[in-house]
Amino acid sequence: MWAVIKFDRKNLANLKREFLNRLGTDVKFYLPKLKLTKFLNKKIYTKEILILGDYLLCFHKDFSKNSILSSLKYSKGLKYFLNDFLSSQTDIERFIKKCKNNEDQNGFLKATFFNFKNKNKYEFISGPFTNLIFMVLKENNISIDAIIGKYRITVSKKNNLFRPV
Secondary structure, eight states, X not given: OEEEEEEOGGGHHHHHHHHHHHXXXXXXXXXXXXXXXXXXXXXXXXXXXXXXXXXXXEEOTTTTSHHHHHHHTTOTTEEEEOTTOGGGHHHHHHXXXXXXHTBOTTSBBOGGGSOOOTTOEEEEOSSTTTTOEEEEEEEOSSEEEEXXXXXXXXXXXXXXXXXXX
């Protein structure tokens, strides 16, 4: 059973350790993340971003029991369990499957994770066009045809990440 947990970023290691101590080794944690590269002053900087922010997906077979949840309620690093995660199991599993299918060998999400809609505006969050806004004209498995201002460009999905505006 997957639970959605709001956590304190400074105490994530403590939270994981405490869950492992109390629940045993059959606990699984999942934190999908992106690797962003930015060009600044002729240097390349990389940054890891958690796409769920301060939320963590955690699996244990006994999360349906209230006694287990109340015993974990005051764990160091835990802010709270998100309500109604029991009724959202299929959605959570579908999200995790989509993330895992779109991860690279290092565990970072690839650009294929994101869905694009034609005529919508997006912003580059990595690559040479970082922070520029564009409109999608056409998309295929490898690249995106877009417009930035009055310029038409074709950009690889493999090396660039985008977000909707």
